[in-house]
Structures are given as structure tokens and as C-alpha cells.
Amino acid sequence: MIFKRCIILTAFLTFSLNVAFAQVSLQNLRTELLQEPLGIDILKPKLSWEIHSAQRDVKQTAYHVLVASSVDKLTEKDADVWNSGLVNSAASVYNQYGGQALKSKNKYYWKVKVTTTKGDSEWSKTASWSMGLLNYKDWEGRWIGFDRFFPWDSLSEGRLSARYFRKEFTTEKTVASATAYIMGMGLYELYVDGKKIGDQVLAPAPTDYTKNINYNALDITEHLKQGKHAIGVVLGNGRFFAMRQAKPYKVKTFGFPKLLLQVIIKYTDGSTLSIKTDHTWKGTADGPILANNEYDGEIYDARKEFKGWAEPGFKEDKWLTAEYVQEPGGTYQAQMNEQMKVMKNIAPVSITKRDNGRYIIDFGQNFAGWVKFNVKGQAGTKVSIKFAESLEPNGELFRTNLRDAKATDTYILKGGGLETWAPRFTYQGFRYVELSGYPGVPQKSDFTGCLVYDDMKTIGTFESSNTLLNQIFKNSWWGIASNYKGMPVDCPQRNERQPWLGDRTVGAYGESFLFDNTAMYKKWLQDIRCAQKEDGAIPDVAPTFWRYYSDNVTWPATLLMVSDMLYKQTGDLAVLQENYPAVKKWMAYMKGRYMNAEGIITKDSYGDWCAPPVTAEDGKGVIADQKHPSALIATAYYYHLTTMMIRYSTLTGNGGDLAGYTELASDLKKAFNRKFYNAQRYYGDKLTDNLLPVYFGLTDDVEKVKVLKHIEYIIVEKNKRHLSTGVIGTQFLMRTLTENGRADLAYQIASQKTYPSWGYMIENGATAIWELWNGNTAAPKMNSQNHVMMLGDLLIWYYENLAGIKAAEPGYKEIIMKPELIKGLDAVNASYNSVHGLIKSNWTKSAKDFKWKITVPANTIARISIPAKSVAQIKESGQRITANVKGVKFIQMEGSRAVLELGSGDYSFVAEL
Template sequence: MLVASSRQTLARDVGDVWDSGKVLFGESLGIRYSGKPLQSDRVYFWKVRVWDRDGEPTDWSPPAFWSTGLLDSTDWKARWIGLDRAVDGDAPDSPGRRLSARMLRREFTLHGAVERATAFVCGLGLFELYVNGRKIGDNVLAPALSEYDRRVYYQTLDVTGALRQGRNAVGVVLGNGRYFAPRTDNPTRTRTFGFPKLLLQINVHFEDGTTARVISDGRWKVTAGGPIRANNEYDGEVYDARREMPGWANPGFDDSDWRPVELVEGPRGVLASQPNEPIKVTQTLEPVALNEPKPGVWIFDMGQNMVGWVRLHVRGKRGTKVRLRFAEVLNPDGTLNTANLRSAKATDVYILKGQGEEVWEPRFTYHGFRYVELTGYPGEPDLSTIEGRVVHDALEKTGDFACSNPLLNQIYRNAVWGIRGNYRSVPTDCPQRDERQGWLGDRSEECRGESFIFHVVNLYSKWMRDVQDAQRPSGSIPDLAPAYWPFYNDNTTWPGTFLIAPGNMLAQYGDVETVRAHYEAMKRWVRYMRRYLKNGIMTRDSYGDWCYPPKNRHLIHSHDTSRMTSGELIGTAYFYHELRLL
């Protein structure tokens, strides 16, 4: 393998950064880089060839490249900025629960032709980046979730084509995400980490070889008075189009009524480049049916249980309030059945500005649904009024299944939609109700099955890092990670996925690095759990035969103790399996 500092050098078959030479090794994946130390914000070019069993080399692969992030904390010159409090312009009840999206902007001048420019952005809880009025990239719900007290992820975005010589403007919208966690109604003790905040650095390389840097600092301005009046992943988004500010991310915008940002304390977690695939809108669905079970209450059937949101098309008077609610099933009378959502409001609200056709979709929420209730709509909707936007981690689909049995084919299709819909930068348990957590036990076996369908190695490698970040000094591992619900129940079934999933990644992908990175943490957990062994039996168990078949479909668990499998039996079997893996 050759790695070079330029295309021209690589074209001469010179690896001035790394020339691996001919490597005699039985593995072909996960080979560690061992060239010169890499530098921050650099582009490296590489190609590779192999030898066959007769000792004949292949042609060189086509040249490819990778770029590096900011590899050392000293490379960051930016400051954390934001407003660490509710302010005038926030949603009315923001001090207690809901919070409007902050909008931040700054103008700057570039004195040269831009050759390459890269933005490194950490916007917590969620962010969208704009340069000269243009949204950068197609990622949504960015960045990835994490144990914010231990680690926060930034994303790297190419802004070369958006910048120009002369005056420029950069803008960022900050959503709440899981960082600012208060909700209208919290179902359990949910951790919250602070008010939304931004760290941004744009490194600009000019054609003449000089450089410039644009950073988040005290020169930015901020407003909480924008159109996104409230946003929460569980409860939904409220958007008041009357508050839109056309041109807010363009140079020359009048921001005289915006306030200066505050330099704020950043999260305690270390900064790291997001290692897994971003979340994207991957598909758009058209409704298949529309009914009116009650006057003014319209129910759309998307024809598919999906995860994401809808795009609304509407015309009407200024101030008209349109409400969208979401559910997976209907009541017998054709209205929404939201019982399984528990406390999740799953409601989006759009307030019209009254200017011709208005097209809107939310940015900082998501729902699991098949049915959409539309109320407050001016006039009579039709099937073109909404579109379903399918949202999930943009993982490569690597496998498929089909057979002669229609039922098995449908079960497989259901599995694909269900698995994919729960990719939210961690593998979650559900996308619709007031939970949506990365429960470890839910993936102890599913991690193997889904690895035949999707390329999940980056996702699981990142998730195992979340697990280790949530591990306590004692060695205890939570039942879910990131541990937004701090459930540390000390059992072998749920936390055991910390060993089981890397074992599967090793078997499926030859991924040694995930095992190597967490092996010591795995041993700490095993040593911690040994305290619960008595005469070779694991006595500690919180779940047992979790969700075994109940007497009727209205129960989660059977109350018939004779049908229960001993938790000690299951816990001991799991611990034995985990020890063998270790």
C-alpha cells in the first residue's frame, strides 16, 4: 500500500507518507496504518495492490484519498459559544421544558481564491450549517449521540464550493436533541447536559498557499426568536413561518436586533470525529389513502410503518395553525391510537406565513408511524398534501433475502424496515414512544442477524465506545448506552452485549480493533460481576426471560409464574458464554 502527500507523488508510485512494502499476512481487513504521523486537516492519497498465490501482483487500484480531522485538542482554536439560559424569544414555557432553536451567525472576508475549505462543527444537541445562505451537506439529526460527559462528536464538512473571495457569512441552527433533554413530560429520570452550544472551525486553504481560519468566538451573534419555537425528538417540532428571517445566513443581513453570543463552558467530554455513518433522508413515500373519520380530522395512510417525518404542502391565511400527529395503528373508528406512544406527544405544528404555497418539514425531531393525523388544514387535503421522509443512519445495504414463501418474504421486509428505522447513531429499541434508547440486551442476538443485511461495523464500533464511556470506575456497565436513563442494574444479560457484539463483529468482519480497544474494559466488567457468583451460579438478574409470551396481547409480561424461566439459569448461561468469548 502506498500513501502519498499529493496526487502527483502517488502517480509516480511513491509513498512518501507510507510504503507498506509487500506484506505477508493472513488478514486482509483492519490492517493498522504504520506510516508517518498524520497531520490535522490534510488530504492523503493512496492505492493498493495484492499478490496472488503464484506471486504475481495485480495492477494498482485506482487512486483514492482520505482527509484527516483535527487530531489534537491544540488544533482547535474555536471557543464554545451559545446562551446557557432561557432568554426572551424562547418558547413561553422554555425555562421548564421546551426551548426554541437558537440561530447563530457571523460575517467575514476572504482575501483570496479558495482552493480547499473544511468546516469542523460540533453543535449540541443538533445542528445545521449554512454558508452564504446554502445548507451544507444532506446530513440530518447531526451529530451522533454520545455520552456527552465523556465524549462529544464533531462532523467534518467540505465548504469549498460555498465560500467565495470577498464577503461571506456563516450561520448555524442549534436544535435541542438529547443534550437539552427536558420535555413536556419526562417518563423517567432522564439526564440533561445543558443548553445548546456550538464549536465551529473553518480552515481555509487559498490557491496561493496561504491559509485563514474562521472560528466560533465572541464576534458571533445569536437569536432565540427564529421560526423553530420548540423542538424535541419525542414531542415534535413547532414552526412559526411568520418568524422566518430571509437571508439570515447571507452577508449583509441586518442582525442589529440579535444579541452577542456568550462564551460558554463546553461539555466535559473530549472532542472526537464522528466515526460512524451520518443520518440522512434516504427515501420519500407517497400516502396510499386518505380518510376523514371526524369532521376536520384527516388521516393519511403511508402504506408502510416508517421512521422520520412528513413534508407538508399548504396554502392559507397568515397565522393558520396546522397540526400533524403520528401513530402506528388506528382505533376501530379510524382515528389515531397513540396509547403505545405513552408520554411522547409526537406532534408537529406549522403556523402559516400566508404567502402562496408553503412547503415545510421539521429538522430536529423524528417519529415512528404509519398514520398521520392532519387538523387545522385550510381547505380539503389530498394525497399530495404530505410526503413521508424516511430517515435513518445511511448504512450500506450489503445483503438481501428472497424465497418462494410470501410470508417469509414479508417477515424479512418487516425486519429490514424495523431494523433500519432504529438506527439513530446507536441501535435503539423503538423509534416512536417515549423511550428510543440504546438497550444493550436488545442487540445481543440481533447484532448477528443485521450484520448479514447492513454494513454495521462502524455503527457497532462507535456504540461499543459509548458503552465503555458509560462504564463506571467500579466496572459496572449500564443496561443501555449512552446512559441517558441511568440504569445500572448489574446483570449479565443486557451488559453482556459489550462482549457479544464485538465477538460478532470479529466473526463477521474480521474486526479486531473493536475487541482490542475494549478488552480491558470487558475484563473490568467480568471482574466486577464475579462478586455475584455463588457456587458457580450467577445470582444477579434483572430481566430473566424478558417479554416471554403473556396470556393476552394487552400484557407485556405474563403473570403466570409457572411459565417463567429462572433468571439465575439465564444469567449463569449468559455469563458462561461471555467468559468463553473473553
């Protein structure tokens, strides 16, 4: 099956999936692309733009798009690819291209102008995208590699050396453009004349290579003058050559590293030259990267470097002829999600000397990436760096929680001067490193921590009067960033690092307020669809690097719930349409196998995974890897998914399914309450078991009041205003309380510093988010200190309830702004860069007034709810609202709040209290 996706150009971040973004300003028009999207394989891309204006209440009424094959032809008269004409539409995002068929390897230029309620814009600056190799036959070369071990490799130790390949060629004419299309499995670095191309690392993004393979397109025009040249490629193992192969029934491996590359060179006279992988290439595995393994680290012997190996004229007589090898089997596709990059450099905060010439370096922050360092010494000197998240009480590295991951980089000096090194094909999760074998006395200036994650922009900010909430937010940012690796992984440090579905079911929604993660999560949904079995089964991990198909509801629910999140946050209906059939198939699979005669879904695997022990001491030394299957959780979740399918069946053009899902939901609700409801509570006395029915709407109004009282009893009386939820319950905890009038109780839970709480983690030294509530006492086998699954819906609550930034319509075309006013919280200042533009909410309250600064992006409206006894007590920029303030419309009073409708613009409100 071939999966096709669309392209985004963006003026404020690297390209994301499904849209091309321009930026239009009604005063100073501009389109600024930070990175030109290359090698796109989408036949009908969708185009979007952002409108900027200092005026209020700006709404688009029409647009006009031009697309041409050259800049010179990008005029209304000459546009030879598409001239949309004036389209009467308010849509500024996800407008589908409607021009001529796009052709393989061609570059296209486009611009847009808009008509608004405040006048017409000028044409935006020119933006562009280029098409990739759209057809299998466009790939002229063959896969090359060495499908075997070399004497220095060791399968039992997971050691496989890097492969190096090179090819020389000559450009006979002046080069107009040159693009390299590359599939380097599992990871690659591309060089032209000795210079690395691009700043991406750990490329390409991982997939199940038997299903789909990402290729990257890289512009190498500036590197090719007329004359002789050389191409060099280094291949690392990545997820292709599995790190652990002792359990073939569990771990999927794809073979030895291999390469397919094609360079298309266009000369100024219109002729072309194609360089492709074939038998004329040379290769070797006898290079400086002796071993590279994501779990264990990298071993690099600088004495074995080949000087000038990727430059023309290198003596390659000792290299081997590249061998033809089998292709991996998956469909070739352009990588549409962002590449990983070194996104931040981190300086050490201290270096502490230990015995035997060892040093402990503290970077002050738990993160994922590697260490780059400078060193000078004799040839053959071996420097070792071991990684860990924390220290033992005696000051040594605590590494037990890494399981059998060696997490060690080794560098062997070549001697003769200052050497600088960082690994290429591995990463680790750490705060501390142990340095051994280092010649001389290490200085902090010689070491840099490199934070590595997908090149996506941080689009959300949050700060409040509560310093603990602020620190939790910072820890969350670090944890989320650390675990973006071309897919969302559970942890970056131990011998796992897997894309577990259950960790992100709701968490992805909260993450979307911090990062523009749209492209990555659309890619991940494709990974899940690729992993679905013919009978409908969906795995617990996708891509299925681990073959886990445990048949439960809560983990596979991620496919629909992340689709739902992306639709809410972006307004892109296509994501629902694309994933609906797979969800429908899986829903039928689960119903047919695991719904009993009572109408209950009986199959669950994990229950409320990692619910906290009653006390931290109760969990001391206890392994958290314990499953407590729950038919209540499975049935409640299945009901919730059924109600979502009711909403989306008609919306996605599947109206024929509506009656069936409606009847199923009704039957499930009756069966659930018959089975699990008991007087005033559900089932036992667990918080999660009572939260889910309330949030999912399984409880009728009369019983809902009783269940809510029981929830309050559990939290207040039993838990002393703490949570007691695991992964499942924490996903709905804060919103259930807030939406039912107990935002104060949610705030008390979020503000706790004692066990179990997010604050407890911080009080015990956490700089990210722990995997376990009792991460300081639990057995180390499953005890990551950089996990995000326990964030639940906390970040959603931060933005939607504390800041008051919530989508009333998908994509924030309409915005609801209703911050919760909670005793003890006196200020919140947050921002979120939506697909339509920047939304800001900055409020403070005192005994006498409520001040609120708001930014509403162009082409949207916001309905705000501001505390006030009457509308007469509200001023905007010093004017009474009753004075017909521009952009502000009074709707009604709702209790002690005034509801106003705002057009786009900046506003400053003061309400007397």
C-alpha cells in the same frame, strides 16, 4: 480517556469504521469513493481493498500501497508519506498504515496494486482521506450559546426554541480548500451563504456528552469564492437538552444547546484563514423553530423566518452577541459512524376525511422519520400533524402506546404562496398521521413520508419459496432501519427511544447480514465503555441518557457478544482487543458481588423478558413490564461469556487470563448442573431454561439427548409447534434446534401464522416487528409496533442455515455453505456483501435434482456441502465434477452430501437426487 479509532474508505458505501476501502479489478481497475472521509482523528488507519475478477480461484499473494501528500506525488518514486514496497501477504482487509506520522488537517492520497495467483493488477484509482483536528489545542475557538431560557420557552412542557448563530467574513484570495469542523450540541444545521451544507440530518450522532463529543468535518470549498460570505448555524436540542427533566435521578441532561465551530480555509498561495466561534458572532433564539423535542415534535412559525439570515449583508442589529459558555466536558473526537439521512421517500396510500376538517393519511408502512408537505393558505393558519402507528376500531389514531410523547408537528403559515416544510430536529415512528387545520383539500401528491436512518448500505438480500418468510424479512428490514439513530434504539415512537443493551445482544448479529452496521456498532461499544463505572458496572442503557445500572448479566453481555459479532463478520481483531479489558473488569465485578457459595450467579433483573402469555387472550390488557429474575439465566449466560473469554484471552494477547477463565468455566458448569438439572430437564418446564444449557454447552452428551427430547416435547406437545420464548430464549431458539438436527421444527416455528409467532404479527397487520408476541391484546403502556428485540436469531438462521452463508474464518476469508434442506421449503435466493466481496447462494430443489448458483468473492475460498448420493451425480456448468472442473476441488462425501472446496468465482451446480 481519549478514544481513538480508524477510518474506512469504501467503494460501495459511505465510510465505515477502522478501514479504508479501495476497489481493485484485475481487468478494469477502479477505485470509486461515494464520499470522501473528512476530519479523521486516527493516527494509524487500516487500509482494505476489494478485488474483482471474472476469473476463478483468484487469491492475493502480495500488495503494494502508496500514500502521498498530493496526487502528483502518488508514484513509486515520489510517494512522500508511505511506500510500503511489495508486501508478501494474502490480507486484503485491515492492513495497518505504516508511514510517516499523519498531521492535523492534512489530506492524504493513496492507491494500491495487488499480486495474485492470476497475475498482477494495475494501480487502483486514487482514493483519499483527510485528518481532522487531532489535538485539543487545534480548536482555536470557544464554545458559544445562551445558557438560559427565553420567555417563550417552557421547561415544564419540554419546550425550548432553536438557537441561531451567524458570522460574516471575507475571503481575500482564491480558495484552494475549505473545511468546517463543527460540534453543534445537541443537533445542528450548517449554512454557508444561505445554502445548507451536506444532506445529513439529526447530526451529530448522540453520545454521553460529558464523556465524548462527536465533531463533523464538512467540505465547503465549492461555496467559497473570493469575496464576502456568511456562516449560519441552527442548533436543536437533541439528546443534549433532555426531553424530560422531572426525574433528575433517572434522566441525564447536559444543559442548553451550544456550538464550537472552526473553518480552515487554505488559499492557492499556501496561506490560510481561520474562522472560529467567539464573541464576534451574533445569535438569537427568537426564530421560527419555537420548540423542538424528539418525543413531542417540532413547532415552526414561518412568519418568524429571517430572510437571508445566513447570507452576507443581513441586518443583525436586533440579534444578541453570542455568549461564552462552558464546554460539555467530553473528549472531542471525529464521528466515525455514518450520519443519519433521509434514506427513502414514501408516498401515502390513502387520505381519509374525518370530521372537523381532519384527515387521516395512511403511508402503508410503519417507519421512523417525518412528513414533508406542501401547503398554501393565509398567514397564521396553523397546520397540525399527529403521528401514530395504528388506528382505533373507529378509524381514529391509536396513540395510547406513545405514553406522554405528544408526537405532533405544528406548522404556522407565512402566507403568500406555496410553502413546503419538514421538521429539522425531531423524528417520529408512525404509519398514520392525523392532519388538521390544513387549508383546502389535501392531495396525496402534497405529502411525503421521509424514512430516516443511518446512511449505511443494505448489504443483504433474502427471498425464498415461502412468502411468509419473505414478508418477515421485509418487516425486519423496516424495523431495523427505523431504529438506527446514530445508535441502536429500542423503538422510534413513544417517550423512550433508548439504546437498551439487551435488545441487541444477539440481534446485532442478524442485523449485520442486512446492513453494513459495523461503524455504528463499534461506536456503540465505545458508548458502553464510556458508561462503565470505575468499579466495573455496566448499564442497561448506553449512552446513559437514562441512569439504569441494574446489575444483571444478560444486558451487559452485549459488550462482549457484539464485539464477538463484529470480529466474526469483519475479521477485525482490534475490536476484541479494544473491548476485552472492559469485559474482564465487568466479569470480575459480577463474580465478586453476585456469585454465591454454591457457585451460582444470583443477580438478574429481567429474566426471559417479555415471554408470551399462554394465549393472546390471557395477555389481554396485561402490562408486559414485568420482571422475572432468573439465576438460571444469569449463571448460564455468565458461563457462556466465560467460555468466550477463554477463546479470546490468548487471541487478544491476554494469555495470562486463560487458566483463570478455564477453571472458572469448569466450576460454573458443575455448579449449574448441580443446582438446576433435574433428571431430563432444567429447573422448571420453560423452553428458554432448557435451550440455554444446550446451546452454551453446559449439558454433557448423555444428558443433552434427554434435554433435547424435552425441548421437542415443549415445542411440539405443549406449544403445538410454537415458540414460548422471550427476548433471551429467542436469541438461541432457531440455532439450537437446527444444530441439533431439528431444522424442520425451527422451520415450522418460523412458518406459523397463529399466536405466538412472527407470522401472527403479520396476520394482524404488522409491517414491522412488534415488541410483544401479543402486541394486539397487551396493555398499551409497553406495546411498540416497531421493535426488533423479538427477532432473536431468526435472521442469522435465514442466512447461515437456510441460505447457507456462514463465516468459517472471521471476515469470510473462508466460507461454509451448507443450506438446510427442509420439507416445504423449495428455494432460497440470498446474497451478502462481506468485507471481501459479494457472496451469493441461490438454490432450488425438486424431486429429481438440486440446483445451486454460488458466487464466491476473490481472495476467499468456500467449502460447500451439496446433496448428492455420489460426486459423479454432480455437474458444474454442465461438466461432471469428476472431470477436474476449474476452481472446484472434491473433498469427501459426508453422508448424503458431497463436500467441495471452491475458489473465487461464479458457479452453477446441478446434483441429481
